[in-house]
Amino acid sequence: MSSKENIKDLGLTKQREVVLQVIRDKDTHLTANEVFDKAKQLLPGISFATVYNSLRYLKETGLIGEISFGNGASRFDALTSRHDHAICTNCGKLVDMEIELPAEIVKLATKFSKFKLESIELTLRGLCPECSE
Ligand SMILES: [Zn+2]
Ligand SMILES: [Zn+2]
Incomplete structure (x- = not known):
């Protein structure tokens, strides 16, 4: 994995921080539903809408990548460089x-x-x- 800033230094809201943490913790590519399941364990009470909006935000700011293969839900990627x-x-x-x-x-x-x-x-x-x- 390429070098990563400390999550705490990014000035994200708690919810966005948790979503980013979930994606970076897993050496896999999670769907929005899977991210939601994991985020709930770290931050009980977080809603799917918040997770979804956080994913959109993190993607727009280039902190995560999104991949889809035409079929099925898109997956989120901690690795943002070309691969x-x-x-x-x-x-x-x-x-x-x-x-x-x-x-x-x-x-x-x-x-x-x-x-x-x-x-x-x-x-x-x-x-x-x-x-x-
Ligand atoms: Zn296999
Ligand atoms: Zn990837």
Whole structure:
């Protein structure tokens, strides 16, 4: 994981702080519902609407990332720098891949699509180590 500011130094409201903490604590990519479940344990009484609004705020300020794969709920990501993901087709496990894509792939993709490149993401689908045993 890349360097992170201390949550306490960000000047966030308690609720936003808790939501950010939940996302950073987990080495996984939680959905809004999962974040809500964990946030409730840290701050009983927090509402789903507050969690949802906090997620929007944290995303807009660049403190978290949001990913969606077209189907299902989007997931929130503690890692905000460009990275790719591998998804297990059996258990749904989602892991970060901090790898540099070869310039050749980027060149081919832009040449083929004739798009002006803004971002490029790679999604690897397959069986995770536990499921492929
Ligand atoms: Zn798996
Ligand atoms: Zn990620």
